[in-house]
Amino acid sequence: MRPLLITAATATSCLGRGLEAHRAALASGACGLAPCRFESADLETWVGEIAGVDETRMPRALAAFDCRNNRAAEAGLVQDGFEDAVRAAAARWGSRRVGVFLGTSTAGILQTELAYRRRDPRSGALPADFDYRRTHNAFSVAEYVRERLALAGPCAAISTACSSSAKAFASAARFLSIGAIDAALVGGVDTLCLTTLYGFGSLDLLSRAPCRPYDAERDGISIGEAAAFFLLERGDDASANADRIALLGVGESSDAWHMSAPHPEGRGALIAMQAALRAAALEPDAIDYINLHGTGTRSNDAAEDRAVSALFGGRVPCNSTKGMTGHALGAAGAIEAALALLAVRDGLVPPGVGTRRLDPEVRARYEIAGARRRVDRVLSNSFGFGGSNCSLVIGRAGARA
Amino acid sequence: MKLAARIEGVGLVGPGLAGWSASREVLAGRAPYSRTAAEVPAPQGLPATERRRAGIAVKLALAAGLEAASAARRDPATLAAVFASSSGDGENCHAICEALASDDRQISPTRFHNSVHNAPAGYWGIATGATASTDCVAAFDASFGAGLLEALARIADNPALPVVLVAYDAPYPEPLRSARPVPDPFAMAMVLAADDGTGPALAVSMSDAAPDAMPDAALERLRREIPAARALPLLACLARGAAETATLEYLEGLALQVEVRP
Numbered sequence: 001m002r003p004l005l006i007t008a009a010t011a012t013s014c015l016g017r018g019l020e021a022h023r024a025a026l027a028s029g030a031c032g033l034a035p036c037r038f039e040s041a042d043l044e045t046w047v048g049e050i051a052g053v054d055e056t057r058m059p060r061a062l063a064a065f066d067c068r069n070n071r072a073a074e075a076g077l078v079q080d081g082f083e084d085a086v087r088a089a090a091a092r093w094g095s096r097r098v099g100v101f102l103g104t105s106t107a108g109i110l111q112t113e114l115a116y117r118r119r120d121p122r123s124g125a126l127p128a129d130f131d132y133r134r135t136h137n138a139f140s141v142a143e144y145v146r147e148r149l150a151l152a153g154p155c156a157a158i159s160t161a162c163s164s165s166a167k168a169f170a171s172a173a174r175f176l177s178i179g180a181i182d183a184a185l186v187g188g189v190d191t192l193c194l195t196t197l198y199g200f201g202s203l204d205l206l207s208r209a210p211c212r213p214y215d216a217e218r219d220g221i222s223i224g225e226a227a228a229f230f231l232l233e234r235g236d237d238a239s240a241n242a243d244r245i246a247l248l249g250v251g252e253s254s255d256a257w258h259m260s261a262p263h264p265e266g267r268g269a270l271i272a273m274q275a276a277l278r279a280a281a282l283e284p285d286a287i288d289y290i291n292l293h294g295t296g297t298r299s300n301d302a303a304e305d306r307a308v309s310a311l312f313g314g315r316v317p318c319n320s321t322k323g324m325t326g327h328a329l330g331a332a333g334a335i336e337a338a339l340a341l342l343a344v345r346d347g348l349v350p351p352g353v354g355t356r357r358l359d360p361e362v363r364a365r366y367e368i369a370g371a372r373r374r375v376d377r378v379l380s381n382s383f384g385f386g387g388s389n390c391s392l393v394i395g396r397a398g399a400r401a
Numbered sequence: 402m403k404l405a406a407r408i409e410g411v412g413l414v415g416p417g418l419a420g421w422s423a424s425r426e427v428l429a430g431r432a433p434y435s436r437t438a439a440e441v442p443a444p445q446g447l448p449a450t451e452r453r454r455a456g457i458a459v460k461l462a463l464a465a466g467l468e469a470a471s472a473a474r475r476d477p478a479t480l481a482a483v484f485a486s487s488s489g490d491g492e493n494c495h496a497i498c499e500a501l502a503s504d505d506r507q508i509s510p511t512r513f514h515n516s517v518h519n520a521p522a523g524y525w526g527i528a529t530g531a532t533a534s535t536d537c538v539a540a541f542d543a544s545f546g547a548g549l550l551e552a553l554a555r556i557a558d559n560p561a562l563p564v565v566l567v568a569y570d571a572p573y574p575e576p577l578r579s580a581r582p583v584p585d586p587f588a589m590a591m592v593l594a595a596d597d598g599t600g601p602a603l604a605v606s607m608s609d610a611a612p613d614a615m616p617d618a619a620l621e622r623l624r625r626e627i628p629a630a631r632a633l634p635l636l637a638c639l640a641r642g643a644a645e646t647a648t649l650e651y652l653e654g655l656a657l658q659v660e661v662r663p
Contacts (some may be wrong), residue, residue, distance in 0.1 A: 042506075096607070096655070105517065112494075112577070116502035125576050132580035137488065138518055138539035154607075155652060156538040156547040159518035167536065171551060178557040180402060180550075194501045199513030252534035256526035259451070260514040271532060385514055386523025388535065 001279045003246035003397040004176055007183075008085030008231040011338035012076040013325045014048030014224055019080050023342050025324060029351040029370060033210045033222050033326055038192045039110075045206040047192060048224030048326030050075070065144045067108035067135040069191045073145055076189070076227035085231050086149050086185055093182035100155040101172040102142040103165025103188035105330030105384075107157070108135035110193035141189045145229075153181050159330065161384030162293075164188055165228070166333025166392055170250040172232055187229035188334035196223055196329060203260060211296035211327070213320035213352065214305070214366050216359045221295045224326025228334035235397060242398025245344050248377065249280025255387025262300055266307030268389040269293075269381065273311055276379060276391035284312045287393070289349050290364075291336050291380040294320020295327050296354070302361065304381065309363035316379075317367045323354025333382035333390060340378035340394040347374050403660075404553035405596040405604040409563065410472030411639065412465035412590035415439050415630065416623065420468060427620075428633070428640035434619050439586045446528035454511045455524055457586055458490040461569040462521035463528060465588035469565055470529075473592035477529035480592065481555055481564045482522060483536045485548025487628040488581060489518050491573030498577075521569065533562065544568065545589075545631040546651030552593050553605055560595035568629035587627045589636065600662045601639060608658035612650035635659050 010018060014032030015025040025032070033046040056071035077083050090098050115130040134140050142157040154175065158168040165188020172184035200206050200221060207220035235241040252275065255268035262269070277284060290312070293304055301320075308318060321339050328335050339350060351370030358366055377395030411421040416439045418424040426432035444455050444463045455463075462484060470477040488494075493515045500508045514520065522535035536555075540547035545568045552566040569588035573581055596602050613634040615621040624633045634647040638661040649657045 109494075109498075112498055113501050116498040119502075119576060126580055130580060132577070133541055137541050137581075139487070139541040139544075143541065152655065154547070154550055154655075155543075156540050156551065158537065159539050160522065160535070160537045161517040161519055167534075170534070171536065171538075171554070174554040174558040175550075178404075178554055180404065180554060180557075194506070195497055195508075195513075195516060198501060198506050198508055199497075199510075199516065202508050202513050203510045254522070254526040254532050254535050256530050256532050258527070259454075259520070259523045260510065268532060384519070385517045386519040386535075387526055388519055388522065388537075 001173060001177055001249060003248050004173055004232045005235040005241055005244050005246045005397060006230050006341060007233050008082050009338055009341055010076055010080035010082040011228040011335055012050055012072060013226040013328060013335050014050060015325055017079055019342065022338060023346055026339060026342055026348055026350045029353050031210060031324055031353050039194065041194060041197050043197055043201055043206060044208050046210045046222045048222060049192060050225055062144065062148060064131050065134040065140065067111040069108040069141055069189055070144045072191050072227040073141050073189045076229055077148060082229055089183040089231060090151060095150060095152040097153055097182040098151045099153045099172060099175050099181040099184045100142050100146045100151055101158060101168040101184055101186050102145060103158045103168040103330050103333060104138060104141050105159060105161050105164055105190050106193050106195055107138045107140050109195055111135035113194050145185065160388040161386060162329050162332055163382045163384035163388040163390040164330035166382035166390035167252060169247055169392055170252055170390060173247060173250050176232060176234055184232045185229060186232055188331035189227040190328055190330035191225040205297050207296055210354050211323055212354045213294035213296045213322055214301050214359055214362055215355045216357050218296045218298065218301060220297055222326040224328040226328035226331040226335035228331060228338045244397050245341055246397040247392065248395050249276045249393035251275025251279060251391045253389045257387050260385050262303040262383060264303055266303040268387055269304055269307035269383055270310055272389035272391040273307065273379065276393050280393040285315060287316050287377050287379045288375045289343055289378050290316055290318035291340055291378055292318050292320045293381040293383045294322055296322060305362050305364050314363055314365045317349055317365050319352030319367050321350050336380045337392055337394060340380045343375045343378050344395055348372050349375060403604045403606045404557055405602060406553055406556050406593040407596050407599065407602045409592040409594055410469040412468030414441060414461055414464050415587040416585040425640040428637045430616060434617050436619050441586055447524060451524060451527055456490040456493050456515050457571045458569060459521045459524045461571060461586050461588040462567045463525060465569065465590035466525060466565050466567040469590035469592045475563060475592055478531045480531060481533040481562050482525060482531065483548050483552040483564055483566045484522050485538050485544045485568040487539060487541050487544045487570050490515055491571050491577060495574050495577055542628045543652045544628045546649060546657050549605065556593055556595055563592060563594035565590055565592050568632060570627050570629045584626050587629050589629060589632050602662045604660045606658050608648060608656045610648045610656055610658060612656050613648045
């Protein structure tokens, strides 16, 4: 595929608000996780909360969308000049030529969880203020962003569990590549809720401490939350764009194996990474850093390591940033795309925070310490329930491999 | 711009609509429609454990998708897949919300993995062995249109890989049913491949036109009540087998104009 320029970007997570906060966190190896005090959750685990997200004020005209998930979206849209960049693109191309593709796993289901505590004791009805369409439904965050920025092009929520927002890039890339649109607002928003906390608890996949990806003693995930947005456009003058950061490739696959466990050999993961390299027309050794899915569960990390080492041997530096951000589920692909962008822009390999003693079984070149060095191309992995896999290649549009 | 594809096979499950062949005369307007309860077939191809765990959304999506693949004479393992649904498995969602509002918040692992919007895609892969990408889109009442565009964009991007598009919706029980009244289960599927000049085929463009209604009042009610049934005017064109244009509801202020070539 032709590189698609990332002409604006912003990130919000437990590491902070905006790209600069994330750059500083990457440089210092910060951990945004804390013991879970979310809502009424009674679970021994750590989470990565966006500080102060509940204080975000929604525009009055869109008050019906008010919920934690859309507040996180709103918080994200107004920083890093993102809103202005999108409005300028809509003015340049026409609002119908700007598509919206947002990944989310649970959208605003927290609102429904809370509403179920306020059912009418006699009829069982939900409270009158409950707005299913604008909070609970998977589309709510995409619809919110589209209305908030007065966009009028194609729009969809992509919901494939933990690969959702990586796959949002895949959808957007297709629409852009075939010329159906001229710009795409891409990203993901997923926020804490009881369904995922208790759900991962039921699978015994919640770490009791900050998660330790690829560690010999890893014991599960730390759930995080995030909102990250990107503006993608075709760059029509390749030579002028050589140094700009772009989406270079996307690869997708299905495990066709199990609903909640990865294929033990990482079959689907391998297919997705190979497809992403092929789309970017790159050999494996052209990748400077791999941002692993690296959730910190026994099975995910083992399967991913098999796939990564099969393709890259022990040559390409890799690690997981989920020890910093937690696992932002449907927003993981987007927040990690933002970290990939920062790695390229600022020349830094993020540290593998949380990992103390690397699992001796690991064959990939897992680097616990970060480094300052030139990074031209990053491969970022996102895998989800249902065996849904997506890999992105983000890097300089014109750098020679 | 227009996005085109050949339609190789169709699948259909809904109230009074038991499969594509059995429904053609009704959708063409040549036989009366009677809204009897939908019969959702048991899922084919799943191992016993997964078959037991499959909820209604999975059953719907598999039935329609496999019918379309069979009509297209395609091995489903060779297809990419696009799943479009407003809401997924309503019964499962209700059970989780009820448990989380109770004193005992334990939810079962099966309930949890069935709660993801892409559960039907996951079961589809297990049933068929397809390792190509599966997309799962949601766009509330515009979900069918979003799925159709996604499938057509896939084909335009990679003409060598046919796609099965599956649009499905299942009802919520109360109290969510009052907030999102989808009264019946419904699923439709189409295997789409690169347009090679033979029919039947479709070409889709964005339009300001008002969406078509179904001439039959009961079918029109179905179209309006269930997001996946927004496909009915397109299915009616296919059933009639004539060169026609249908305008399908998509997002507010943006419809999809579909030229059908028999």
